Amino acid sequence: MADPxxxxxxxxxxxxxxxDQLRKGIEAMFFAYRGFTADPDRILVDQGYGRAHxxxxxxxxxSPGTTVNNLLNILGVTKQSLNRVLRTLIEDGLVxxxxxxxxxxxxxxxxxxxxxxxxxxxxxxxxxxxxKAYKQAGPEAVHGFREVLExxxxxxxxxxxxxxxxxxxx
Amino acid sequence: MADPxxxxxxxxxxxxxxxDQLRKGIEAMFFAYRGFTADPDRILVDQGYGRAHxxxxxxxxxSPGTTVNNLLNILGVTKQSLNRVLRTLIEDGLVxxxxxxxxxxxxxxxxxxxxxxxxxxxxxxxxxxxxKAYKQAGPEAVHGFREVLExxxxxxxxxxxxxxxxxxxx
DNA sequence: CAAGATACGTCAGTGTTGTTGACATTCCAA
DNA sequence: TTGGAATGTCAACAACACTGACGTATCTTG
Numbered sequence: 001m002a003d004p005x006x007x008x009x010x011x012x013x014x015x016x017x018x019x020d021q022l023r024k025g026i027e028a029m030f031f032a033y034r035g036f037t038a039d040p041d042r043i044l045v046d047q048g049y050g051r052a053h054x055x056x057x058x059x060x061x062x063s064p065g066t067t068v069n070n071l072l073n074i075l076g077v078t079k080q081s082l083n084r085v086l087r088t089l090i091e092d093g094l095v096x097x098x099x100x101x102x103x104x105x106x107x108x109x110x111x112x113x114x115x116x117x118x119x120x121x122x123x124x125x126x127x128x129x130x131x132k133a134y135k136q137a138g139p140e141a142v143h144g145f146r147e148v149l150e151x152x153x154x155x156x157x158x159x160x161x162x163x164x165x166x167x168x169x170x
Numbered sequence: 171m172a173d174p175x176x177x178x179x180x181x182x183x184x185x186x187x188x189x190d191q192l193r194k195g196i197e198a199m200f201f202a203y204r205g206f207t208a209d210p211d212r213i214l215v216d217q218g219y220g221r222a223h224x225x226x227x228x229x230x231x232x233s234p235g236t237t238v239n240n241l242l243n244i245l246g247v248t249k250q251s252l253n254r255v256l257r258t259l260i261e262d263g264l265v266x267x268x269x270x271x272x273x274x275x276x277x278x279x280x281x282x283x284x285x286x287x288x289x290x291x292x293x294x295x296x297x298x299x300x301x302k303a304y305k306q307a308g309p310e311a312v313h314g315f316r317e318v319l320e321x322x323x324x325x326x327x328x329x330x331x332x333x334x335x336x337x338x339x340x
Numbered sequence: 341c342a343a344g345a346t347a348c349g350t351c352a353g354t355g356t357t358g359t360t361g362a363c364a365t366t367c368c369a370a
Numbered sequence: 371t372t373g374g375a376a377t378g379t380c381a382a383c384a385a386c387a388c389t390g391a392c393g394t395a396t397c398t399t400g
Contacts, residue, residue: 016312016313017305023293024335025304025312026228026297027335030225031327033199034324036199050385062193067348068347068348068349078389079348080351080389081386083348100347103397104395104396123196130322134186142186142195142318144315145314145319146195147307147315148304149198149303151302152299152303153202157204161198222356223356237377237378239376247357248358250360250361251358254358255356273376273377274365274377277377277378
């Protein structure tokens with residue numbers, strides 16, 4: 001509401017769907033995502049890691065004991081790519097890799113204490129920015145924020161997202 | 171409003187700032203950004219281009235005649251990195267590079283007809299997803315979406331974003 | 341048990357995108 | 371006019387993603 005695009009012939013109900021509004025949304029996503037990743041990136045550079053390491057740490061922390069295959073589905077990368085990242089994390093003693101109990105083909109991934117420490121540091125940095133943004137925008141805006149993001153996901157990603165939300169969020 | 175997190179001891183006013191809510195926001199950004207870039211990426215692969223080419227095309231289309239330096243500030247990469255992208259786009263006849271009139275050190279960048287065609291195709295694909303998400307979430311949600319994203323940007327990025335918004339959006 | 345499917349890891353090759361370093365051109369100001 | 375700053379270009383290198391192929395261990399099914 002209060003949408004000063006100057007084009008009123010469509011009626012106010014659809015003004016938020018003009019090309020200009022959509023373009024603003026696109027550019028907002030671009031610039032915001034840069035901020036979103038900036039703080040963890042700074043920490044990771046010092047350690048010789050990249051964004052891929054952060055993602056792996058995050059989702060292992062989120063689902064301790066998860067399998068490689070599950071992580072693959074969540075992250076949407078190839079196993080070769082993930083393997084490179086996991087290998088360095090295991091070598092550096094941040095992630096532990098144990099043979100599955102039920103199915104010995106599987107590997108269960110967990111964070112070591114050192115891994116948890118780094119993950120919490122990254123999470124804290126990213127959350128701090130998110131908290132500031134949330135606080136500044138207010139609860140209603142946050143609700144809308146998540147509504148739009150959720151509607152923007154591919155269906156399969158949305159399933160993952162909801163599954164994760166339910167797990168931690170009840 | 172209507173925030174069913176089940177934890178009421180903090181008082182409803184701050185429930186949207188719990189660690190769990192912040193984590194959901196982080197994961198929503200991650201999954202949504204994948205969707206956000208998925209459609210253009212598919213188109214670009216066929217052409218032998220990447221996401222960097224899309225970004226360059228987008229912001230040249232947005233500010234025809236812009237300089238390399240300006241683009242550098244917007245995109246936040248090194249000039250060498252941008253130059254490689256620009257070179258291929260120029261070689262392929264999608265972007266035109268003319269010596270600056272006032273300052274001959276500068277290069278003014280514009281899209282050729284072919285460049286405009288591709289840029290519109292990419293923009294259309296990305297906008298289509300954004301439109302669907304906007305329509306599904308509704309105008310109020312869209313407002314909140316943009317509020318939060320804007321609050322998440324680094325100050326300098328926010329300046330760029332607002333400057334661009336004003337240019338196209340008046 | 342034999343055969344096929346599944347889960348994971350690895351090697352080789354390629355492409356995009358980021359980086360640093362070196363350099364040419366142009367502008368501006370002392 | 372000369373030196374410094376700004377702008378843009380070329381070259382080499384590193385990080386990280388992808389495809390394709392293969393090997394091993396394990397599970398599942400006929």
